[in-house]
Amino acid sequence: MAEQKLGNPAVVGLAGFGLTTLVLQFHNVGWMPSIGPVVWLGLIFGGLAQLIAGLQEQKTGNNFGYCAFTSYGAFWIALAVMLIANKFDLFKAGTEDVGWFLVAWTLFTAILWVGSLRIHGAMALTFTLLLAGFILLDLAHFGYPQLTVVAGYTLIACALMAWYMMARIILNEIYGRELLPAGKPWA
């Protein structure tokens, strides 16, 4: 039997990560008043779809993708559930509580950031922007709320970089050549 070609789960993982991140930043920079779309995208696309993509990465033997997609998928689900619970006064999380939640995710991101530096330039840039966005959000939750907007623009760039990597995998395959380059690793 000829070996069946498998799709790359990263395309869906990056799509869900990028799109949900992008929509949350539409809120953070002030274009989208409601947080509503973020809750539902966070549960389904950023959460469930990315989580499944992560679990599929496991089968490809890619630990980085396995850990990153599964974890950030879980991040979105946790964030969406926290928003819903907060609304109903269940385990309410105040601004500083959410700040500490973000600090933990910042530390986690820092570890993956070190890994990303050795993958390729696009991955290194994506994770650098993600780490910077998290740090800015941490500061925003601990006394500098005006940094939310700066974090918003940083993470919009991060989300678009994630989509660049998604586009790279899809388009390079369809066009059969290196249409979009990944760039050299930073380390």
Next chain:
Amino acid sequence: MGKTPFALAGLVLTLGFAPAAGWAQDSAGSVSTAIAASATEVMAKVREAAQYLKEKGLAGFADFNNNKDARWVWKDSYVFVYSCRDDVMIAHPLRPDLVGKPILQMRDDKGTALFQEMCKASDNPNGGWVEYWWPKPGEAKASRKISYVHSAPVSFKSDIQVGAGIYDEKLTASDLSKIVEDTAKPQKAVP
């Protein structure tokens, strides 16, 4: 024990007359306003409300409309919550009709775009005072009102402001800014 009332009466008699001007500044300066909220009360309530929202998050908004325990409506004043960025009234315990409505286009009887002024004032890290015309609770006719506004950090909903006001004929926003500066100092002294 029996001496306490006399001592208090003495204190009131001796202190009550001399600094009448300063006293007036604090109690809205009118004989008939025994139930009038004072400037310092309003500032304390607004800061308390900002802290409350910071701890409670989105769920806290509803409490300002419900006013379950009269915490946010007292004497002739009340706390209202709005968002300048989203251009919306989030909570107003006495005017449920305004909740969810745009605010920036609102003008008072003198043509002041009161919420645009309040948005400017709440940009100040210590909050600020805005003068405009607004009816007292239970009245239809607008009175001169001076409100203290302050921004409140709330997770998942950045750019929230809270405010509360006093009804007063004489005080000016710049008089009151001095109180803001004075009360802000001890906060800054804490590292």
